[in-house]
Amino acid sequence: MEDNRAEQREALEVLAEFNERLVHNMKIIVKELSGERLEDTDKFLKGITDALNWEIQVMNGTMDMLNDGKTRVDKEAFNRAVVALSDAIQSKDDARMAKEFENIIPVFEQLGESAKEVI
Numbered sequence: 001m002e003d004n005r006a007e008q009r010e011a012l013e014v015l016a017e018f019n020e021r022l023v024h025n026m027k028i029i030v031k032e033l034s035g036e037r038l039e040d041t042d043k044f045l046k047g048i049t050d051a052l053n054w055e056i057q058v059m060n061g062t063m064d065m066l067n068d069g070k071t072r073v074d075k076e077a078f079n080r081a082v083v084a085l086s087d088a089i090q091s092k093d094d095a096r097m098a099k100e101f102e103n104i105i106p107v108f109e110q111l112g113e114s115a116k117e118v119i
Contacts, residue, residue, distance in 0.1 A: 008062040012115040015058045019112030022051045026105050033098035045097075049089065052108075056082065059111060065118055072114035081107045 025048050032041045059066065059073065066073050081104045088100040 005065065008065045009119055011058045012062055012065065012119050015055055015062075016112055016115040016119060018051070019055065019108060019115065022048070022055065023105060023108055023112065025051070026101050026108065030098045030101045030105075033094040033101065035094075037094070045089070052082075052085075055108065055111065062115075066114050068118070072117065073111060078107055078111070 025044070029041070029045060029048055032038055032044065038044075059078070063073065063075065081100075085097075085100040085104050088096040091097075
């Protein structure tokens with residue numbers, strides 16, 4: 001049990017550091033998807049979605065620690081935002097993707113703040 005807690009804490013420490021870069025990159029991708037597309041936008045988008053998926057896995061594995069004592073992450077609201085973004089990405093509609101990234105940025109900012117609070 002104690003080993004699991006230590007692993008969760010370590011994962012949250014990495015997430016907290018990683019999260020700031022991810023949120024920064026999400027803000028950039030919003031600009032690119034809003035009409036300022038670059039040659040590597042699709043590759044950049046893939047990297048961001050991979051990072052999002054990694055953070056989601058960490059969140060799922062540490063949810064009991066994140067919400068220990070109080071609700072810091074509303075998993076249902078988080079999942080709704082992720083599903084909406086996933087649907088937008090599958091549609092390949094830049095404007096829709098930009099809108100959903102704008103909607104999900106605060107959700108990931110909250111995740112990063114929650115991780116910092118816990119560690």
